[in-house]
Amino acid sequence: MLKNILPRGRSRSLNRTQKAAIAGVGALGAAAVALTAVPASGQTTTTSEAAPTAKVAYSTKQIQDVHAGVTGQLAGASQKVAAIEAKQEAAAKKATAEKKAAAKKAAAKREAKESTSRSAQRTEVKKAAPKSYPNNLDGWIREARAIMKKHGIPGTYEGIHRNIMRESSGNPMAINDWDINAINGIPSKGLLQVIPPTFAAYHVPGTSKNIYDPVANIVAACNYAADKYGTMDNVDSAY
Numbered sequence: 723m724l725k726n727i728l729p730r731g732r733s734r735s736l737n738r739t740q741k742a743a744i745a746g747v748g749a750l751g752a753a754a755v756a757l758t759a760v761p762a763s764g765q766t767t768t769t770s771e772a773a774p775t776a777k778v779a780y781s782t783k784q785i786q787d788v789h790a791g792v793t794g795q796l797a798g799a800s801q802k803v804a805a806i807e808a809k810q811e812a813a814a815k816k817a818t819a820e821k822k823a824a825a826k827k828a829a830a831k832r833e834a835k836e837s838t839s840r841s842a843q844r845t846e847v848k849k850a851a852p853k854s855y856p857n858n859l860d861g862w863i864r865e866a867r868a869i870m871k872k873h874g875i876p877g878t879y880e881g882i883h884r885n886i887m888r889e890s891s892g893n894p895m896a897i898n899d900w901d902i903n904a905i906n907g908i909p910s911k912g913l914l915q916v917i918p919p920t921f922a923a924y925h926v927p928g929t930s931k932n933i934y935d936p937v938a939n940i941v942a943a944c945n946y947a948a949d950k951y952g953t954m955d956n957v958d959s960a961y
Contacts, residue, residue, distance in 0.1 A: 862940060875941070881956075889960075893913070896912065898915055913936050929941050
């Protein structure tokens with residue numbers, strides 16, 4: 723650009739005055755560039771008018787509303803947490819109650835099953851082990867009456883006992899060798915003094931066929947008395 727200020731046809735060498743002028747122009751350009759680079763906030767700005775300052779509005783009411791909003795949010799969150807915890811606690815209690823109920827039901831079922839098993843075992847024991855009676859007059863009468871009951875043969879304990887004491891005094895091996903039956907060769911035998919033909923005719927199945935067996939003798943005699951007199955209770959003398 724500087725070469726254009728020189729007159730045409732003149733020499734390209736500069737004198738002292740020209741050099742000074744060129745130097746002044748360069749200094750002015752540098753100063754202009756420097757002024758342009760200074761920020762607006764600096765003290766060296768050449769702008770006479772300052773930028774307007776933005777106004778800031780302060781409001782206590784707005785701050786209170788914000789605080790209330792935050793407080794409300796926190797309260798709502800706390801309520802939600804409390805509701806969740808309450809549901810979890812209720813669910814835990816329900817699960818515990820259901821578990822206890824299930825355990826109780828299982829225990830009751832197990833107890834019922836064990837009770838049924840024990841009952842069945844007792845029944846089996848009763849079937850396997852028949853009732854035993856003492857080997858005496860009382861036991862013989864009670865056992866005879868149990869058999870008579872199965873076969874529908876009447877006769878009370880008192881009626882049987884009374885006739886036994888009159889006929890044999892309670893001796894199962896007693897035998898009459900002096901009455902008409904003995905004379906005819908068929909003496910009466912046993913607790914209730916039954917002759918062999920009568921014993922055989924009225925013998926009850928399941929009892930011994932030995933006429934001297936006390937239980938078999940009582941049952942056969944009572945069977946005969948029921949047929950002839952209705953019951954052994956109606957017999958008050960020799961029959």
